Amino acid sequence: MTTNSVISANALSVHIDQRTILDNLNFEVGKGEVFALLGGNGAGKSTTLKTFLGLMKPSTGSASVMGLSVAEHTNEVQKSVAYLPESVTLYGHLSGLENIRYFLSVAGVDKSDDAVFAALRKVALQKGAWTKALSNYSKGMRQKTAIALALLRNAPVLFLDEPTSGLDPAAIDEFNALVSELAANGATIFMVTHDVYGACQVAHRIVLLSNGKLTGSFERVGDTPIDTEAVHAAFAGRKA
Numbered sequence: 097m098t099t100n101s102v103i104s105a106n107a108l109s110v111h112i113d114q115r116t117i118l119d120n121l122n123f124e125v126g127k128g129e130v131f132a133l134l135g136g137n138g139a140g141k142s143t144t145l146k147t148f149l150g151l152m153k154p155s156t157g158s159a160s161v162m163g164l165s166v167a168e169h170t171n172e173v174q175k176s177v178a179y180l181p182e183s184v185t186l187y188g189h190l191s192g193l194e195n196i197r198y199f200l201s202v203a204g205v206d207k208s209d210d211a212v213f214a215a216l217r218k219v220a221l222q223k224g225a226w227t228k229a230l231s232n233y234s235k236g237m238r239q240k241t242a243i244a245l246a247l248l249r250n251a252p253v254l255f256l257d258e259p260t261s262g263l264d265p266a267a268i269d270e271f272n273a274l275v276s277e278l279a280a281n282g283a284t285i286f287m288v289t290h291d292v293y294g295a296c297q298v299a300h301r302i303v304l305l306s307n308g309k310l311t312g313s314f315e316r317v318g319d320t321p322i323d324t325e326a327v328h329a330a331f332a333g334r335k336a
């Protein structure tokens with residue numbers, strides 16, 4: 097592990113019913129990095145995410161977060177990570193504000209109203225929506241609420257599952273800007289996605305996953321986004 101490595105996979109393999117689902121994954125994600133694991137259907141993205149969230153155990157090797165093996169220190173790791181599932185699991189009958197207050201109390205985090213309002217302003221959720229039932233929110237608005245919650249929990253590590261699927265282009269841009277800002281403020285962000293364009297816009301590093309194996313890696317140089325065409329070509333298995 098390098099000194100600033102926050103997330104690491106070390107010879108991580110998962111076998112289910114004698115099938116190899118993840119095959120000897122090795123990677124490290126540094127503090128403040130936006131890391132995207134890109135793969136097609138059935139590549140093993142969800143399985144990777146589940147092992148980092150402590151919902152599945154590696155068959156061999158390990159998944160670590162902040163230097164702790166997730167399988168051995170599941171509760172401790174779960175306290176320091178925030179997870180945004182593809183469909184945000186907040187309560188539809190409660191408002192954005194009520195959801196945040198409820199989930200903060202479940203997490204044992206005490207925050208003032210001012211802090212909660214500041215987080216909602218930061219994610220740019222329209223003020224008129226704060227007290228409306230979440231069932232009236234768009235997917236983008238639900239994600240903003242979930243990110244505000246993650247901000248208030250001060251989670252240093254965020255795991256995002258297909259964060260831009262179902263968002264319109266303006267919402268994708270807003271979401272990417274927020275993710276970049278969180279990372280610039282020191283959060284470490286791990287996302288799984290099959291969205292080449294979205295990953296190129298926001299990620300510092302993209303790693304390709306295919307049939308449970310890592311097959312390529314692309315790194316951002318300076319402020320220039322990773323080249324979409326090169327990633328797309330590698331993803332599709334051809335030369336750029």
Ligand SMILES: Nc1ncnc2c1ncn2[C@@H]1O[C@H](COP(=O)(O)OP(=O)(O)OP(=O)(O)O)[C@@H](O)[C@H]1O
Nearest residue numbers: 112113117135136137138139140141142143144290
């Ligand atoms: N509990 C399980 N039992 C058997 N096979 C499984 C199980 N979980 C996952 N798999 C298999 O492992 C492979 C990887 O699945 P995984 O859900 O991790 O892929 P994914 O990249 O997230 O795909 P998608 O983009 O379609 O969600 C698939 O072939 C899937 O059928």
